Amino acid sequence: MKSHKLSQVLKHKNLKSVTPFNQSHFCSFISSTPQSNTTQQTPKIPTKIPPEITHELLHSYIESSQWHFIKQLAPKLTPSLIKTTLLNLHKTPELALKFTTHIDFGHVFDVKTRCLAIAVISRLPSPKPTLQLLKETLSSGNASIRGVFEELALARDELGTESSIVFDFLIRVCCELKRSDDAFECFNIMKENGFVPRIQTCNAMLSLCSRLNSTERAWVLYAEMFKMRITSSVYTYNIMINLLCKEGKLKKAKEFIGFMENLGIKPNVVTYNTIIHGYCLKGRIEGARMLLNIMDSRGVEPDSYTYGSFISGMCKEGKLEEATEVFGKMKENGLVPTAVTYNILIGAYCNKGDLGMAFTYRDEMVKQGIVPTASTYNLLIHALFMEGKMGEADDMIKEMGEKGIRPDSITAFSLLKKMDEMKIRPDEVTYNTIMQGYCREGKIEEARELLDQMKRKGVKPDHVSYNTLISGYSRRGDMKDAFRVRDEMLSIGFNPTLLTYNALIQGLCKNQQGDLAEELLKEMVSKGITPDDSTYFSLIERIGDVDKASERCDS
DSSP states (O other): OOOSOHHHHSOOOOOOOOOOOOGGGGHHHHTTSOOOOOOSOOOOOOSSOOSSOOHHHHHHHHHTTOHHHHHHHGGGOOHHHHHHHHHHTTTOHHHHHHHHHHOOOGGGOOHHHHHHHHHHHTTSSOSHHHHHHHHHHHHTSSSOHHHHHHHHHHHHHHHTOOOOHHHHHHHHHHHHTTOHHHHHHHHHHHHHTTOOOOHHHHHHHHHHHHHTTOHHHHHHHHHHHHHTTOOOOHHHHHHHHHHHHHTTOHHHHHHHHHHHHHTTOOOOHHHHHHHHHHHHHTTOHHHHHHHHHHHHHTTOOOOHHHHHHHHHHHHHTTOHHHHHHHHHHHHHTTOOOOHHHHHHHHHHHHHHTOHHHHHHHHHHHHHTTOOOOHHHHHHHHHHHHHTTOHHHHHHHHHHHHHTTOOOOHHHHHHHHHHHHHTTOOOOHHHHHHHHHHHHHTTOHHHHHHHHHHHHHTTOOOOHHHHHHHHHHHHHHTOHHHHHHHHHHHHHTTOOOOHHHHHHHHHHHHHTTOHHHHHHHHHHHHHTTOOOOHHHHHHHHHHHHHHHHHHHHHHO
């Protein structure tokens, strides 16, 4: 590592000030942060705030936890005063963190001041506060990634620290925000200035490349890591093996196991699972079995994911008996199948037309305490109406509604179509459940059509029908249609309920129509309907949005 100061090498640019960060994000860190042990006598604190604020006075307030005074001082604090205070707190980062949570930096909190605070706080054992501050800084959109890097470099030099961990944190945040270009720019700046990123940082970048399917970029980074002599971990190899499997290069992925072992790195269950999953996706069950044998010879125990991959691969190949045997072995070994594994078997038996076995697995998963998912119900409902068992399918739709699970739009549409063909009339519960599913997917027009269809077919809509549609329009911010449905509801003799008012108030607040929301609140109270937490939460959120808008206008 080079001994020169990074700030002397980097070319500095003028940076815009950043909008204030959200103080509440840091409150959770305060209670767990240890107090500073000091043998110094606590300075005498004045009972009144003096007209002139010095950094000595501010420091004394911080050391004695006079946060109420500090909040009053906030408007008078200059960037220079804050900077001096942060520098004085560099040996007590826990106090620096508390200082940043109790002061509203406002206009004085520019990139320079914020980066200094980040550099000081990065000395804490937990990286969470630093990562959160960096995330706030990058998300503000008022500073380039290079600009933030340069200011962090300046702060690092001012503090006289040798550690480059703050740059690693910056890259990690870029990865969390899925800003691949920024992460690679930071990596290159570090490399240019003689800093070697930690392996955890490189792994975060490789993982992001994998998630974004940037395969070529991942291999370029991997080669660069090799040149920089950054020692790979088992996690690194697992990411690269996953990339090879995504590319369909299963032979090369398998060869990586030998490569790892030659370097003294023991492949773990994730390593084997990744390759086994790749083989099973390609229908190459025998290749997957070979990997399972290698696992066994190396003393690596298969887990639920290992068995799940085999079961999925076998079901896709139509080998249901073998899949069932593997499933039994999985349970014999004390492993608990997941809902996904059960759904694979249920789907396979539904496709085979063996509803008896499909429902046996559904009953077994319930007995094991595993809650059936929307996929479980959708598979069974689809199989039932394919066999013309519309009554049973309708019962399952209602069961989903009772459990708060919504069918997907394809299942719902198919069910209604089949029921119509067989002259079976759905009741309001079936319609309401399907309407809720449509609204959840954002298909409000389809839900509206269902309400109209109900009326055409002589099925009377109820409170749930209208509230579902009102809620759907409100979530979308379409308040004109939401109020039209409310008026329609009133015209046929239904009075609005708490759910009706909550949906409308939430939609109005979302549309920045807080005055109308408050009028609606008065109306519901006058009608004897007591507001609940949801009502007030919407209104409180609206107040917060107004405050933020005011701050932006003031700035």
